[in-house]
Amino acid sequence: MLIRIDQDFHEHLTDTEKTVISFLNSNVDKISTMSISDVAEQTFSSPATVSRTIKKCGISGFAELRYLIAKESKEEREDVSVNEIFNKSMLEVTNTIDHLSIDTVLAAVKEIRSADRVYLLSRGLSQLVAQEFALKLQILGFNIFEDSDPLIMQEITSHVKKKELVIIFSLSGKTPELLHAAENAASLGARIITITCGGPNAPLARIAHLAVYGYKHSHVSIKSVDATSRFPLYVISRILIDYITKQMSEEEEKAERTKEAKRKARYF
Incomplete structure (x- = not known):
């Protein structure tokens, strides 16, 4: 049974x-x-x-x-092998969500919405996550700059302003080029969010004003190169986009209701 x-x-x-x-x-x-x-x-x-x-x-x-x-x-x-693969994805999703707190999500959304401009920095396959995140934020009307080139990252973070936000996607949380860019931005007083699976001890997590953690399964399919799935980073980026969209939609509906109420008040 x-x-x-x-x-x-x-x-x-x-x-x-x-x-x-x-x-x-x-x-x-x-x-x-x-x-x-x-x-x-x-x-x-x-x-x-x-x-x-x-x-x-x-x-x-x-x-x-x-x-x-x-x-x-x-x-x-064969069932064992396939279901182990299924279980790996399930664990990455569930554990990533378990790692998140509502306060962290709300804090990240507040940082994004209050920033004059948002810089999205990444390297390797994490760039694909950053590119999708950037596209969706641009659709929502945010002022976004996305880049993964080391030289350009060093240049732009040397001139970043205090009211601007730097979001760094990094699976390991210790990529040297990203850490250098974060140090530049921090020295100029810019706000920094790190989205990583590296944990609280990762260098990028320590330098960030806010760190959002995902869970990466220890089993890696392709070991010859860094082709590890960025699935946990996608999960986090999707949650942030979905909440921003929901928040903006609710604000628009509230504004429309207020506008309609004022119109009716004038009519009567």
Whole structure:
């Protein structure tokens, strides 16, 4: 049996949740190769219901459930390998989100929205994250400069102003060119945000006014060159963009309601 539940817990389950658990327990040999949508279809429920049921049973999600099943299997070695890969991505997302605090997200958003200009600096594959982040901020109307060239970074951070913001994307948090640029900006009083998986002891995290931390899995697929996934940095950048967008949208709606109220007051 895959999921064991006592009588008290069983009484707090809906009929649909009981059906899902029954299906999981009856099809242990198939679950590791199924998707959550497959399970939902077989139990005449929804992916959201399946996910909620699994979490009620003390398992973080469907990906972890598949991983646990495949790991215990002695025969389905291909299932084990694929589910380990699934689990790696799941851990990077969940642990990155766990590392974030609401206060940190709000502080980062406040820094971005109050800055006269935002400089986005990066190196290597982190540049792809910075470029996407820059594009979305530009669409939202922010004054953005994005660069990954060492010489240009040194030049622009030698003239950065106090009311400007420097955001540095760095997986390791210790890239020399980025650290040099951060030191330049800090010496001129500019605000600095570091988005990194290097942890609090990373040089870039120590020099920043605000550090936003992601989680990088210890397993690296390609080891001959630095091609490590920047997935955790993407997760953080997406959260920041989504919240900025939501905040701006709410402000626009509030302003529109105020404008409409004033118009009606004049009319009456």
